[in-house]
Amino acid sequence: MSFTPRLIEIAEPELQFAFGQAVAHPKDGLSLYGPLRGSLTGSRLRIGIVATERGRQIYGKFAERLSKPIAPAKPDDPNHTLFPGFQAIFGVEWPSQPVAYLEIDPADLDAAISMPDRHQAIHKAVSLYSDAIAQHLRDDAEAHVDLWMAIVPEDVHKYCRPQSKSKKGGPEQVAPAALMDKKQATRLLTNEPGLFEEDAKSAEIYLYELDFHNQLKARLLEHRAAVQVLRETTMAPEEFLNKIGKPLRALQDPATLAWNLATTCYFKAGGKPWQLAYVRPGVCYVGVVFKQDASNPEPGMVCCGAQMFLESGDGVVFKGTPGQFKSEKEDDFHLPRDKAKALMSLVVEAYRRGHGGEAPKELFIHGKTRFSYEEWEGFRETVPPETNVVCVRIREDSGVKLYRHGPSAIARGMAWIKSETRGYLWTKGYVSRLQTYAGREVPSPLTIEIVRGNADIEQVMGDVLGLTKLNYNACIYGDGVPVTLRFADTVGEILTAAPRTEDLPPLPFRYYI
Incomplete structure (x- = not known):
């Protein structure tokens, strides 16, 4: 059966804020409705600082500045937004003095x-x-x-x-x-x-x-x-x-x-600014991380980790057992079946603990390399047969360009579906809400490829576009890379930045970024 390539536009995913309100831009949602309600709502942050005396004085001025409105650099530019003040945005007081x-x-x-x-x-x-x-x-x-x-x-x-x-x-x-x-x-x-x-x-x-x-x-x-x-x-x-x-x-x-x-x-500090507004229940996204482990005295050892993200935006980092996972290609790592099973078991067990013992209905595993058959089989052994396990390879591709008539770059969310398992997704591009493209070069797409398992390629791309909006390390309209892989290098570097005598337990993502 032949497949006809097609060019589609994926609608910009919306984010959910307080009172169940949904908008596409984090700054709009936080300004209008505030963050999702949680343990920090209505409280005062307990900040501790480690600094020299000069650093302490600088903190005092910084805290005062953060508590007040800050005018945008360009008042009539939709790419610049007034900062109303920390408490006005989050409903939480930022202290002038640390605890x-x-x-x-x-x-x-x-x-x-x-x-x-x-x-x-x-x-x-x-x-x-x-x-x-x-x-x-x-x-x-x-x-x-x-x-x-x-x-x-x-x-x-x-x-x-x-x-x-x-x-x-x-x-x-x-x-x-x-x-x-x-x-x-x-x-x-x-x-x-x-x-x-x-x-x-x-x-x-x-x-x-x-x-x-x-x-x-x-x-x-x-x-x-x-x-x-x-x-x-x-x-x-x-x-x-x-x-x-x-x-x-x-x-x-x-x-x-x-x-x-x-x-x-x-x-x-433990708050949740926003989450994706419309998601399928029971979906679990995992980013697999490999990093040469210089903190291990044994030469050639590689640390493998996993980052789990749920439909709510919650993230947890897991560290697997180090090993010599390098393949024939440079910087291309693969897990043997038992290691893949052990790593994903940590993820699925954590998911079950937060979902009444239920396994995820869909388990999407993102990586920068092609997942081997052994890895896929190891992953599948951690969940019941009814769980759909899908391995997706995601890479930035500077060799593909798409142009449009006129002065503007191609719109963010455009996708070129080449086959039932492969296509290009533009996560960077012109954004009508901002009336600009935040880049200096012609935007490059992400190559999205389903390498193991079965899934709708359009749905996979829609999920990836949604995951570009869960970067809580900034307050931006959308990132160029999904959060499952956005901090892969950073997490890998922190996992291997210090030697350890004991295994690290699963820890929330906020400890790593």
């Missing part, structure tokens, strides 16, 4: 990032923040904090990232006696047990990722501490100027920045 303030000595922080060995330097800098939070959680368990804000000076961003060099002109540092290079550390942890405990501890530092942000989040996972890392230059750009009196960094306009920061902080 906990953990002070970082700037001299200690400067000494840490000035250490000549980058592994030692970044680990020490992270320890100043993570140890302070961990100590607070042990000593003041009753003083609950909804969200920790790690406020960092610009030097932390500059000198505590991959490929960064040591700070020049900082305090003179003496290398520790147990200092070693990465090769020696790996050999000690794999082939040689080591004579002394301090040798192993010194070597373990080299298994942490050279990234302040990822390492801090990874080290706080075991404490269930949600953290927002913010640079002082983001919170108070007017205080950090260059030689000609301009801000050091080019940031979003104040209203847009406030919308994005307010939304992600509300979400990380």
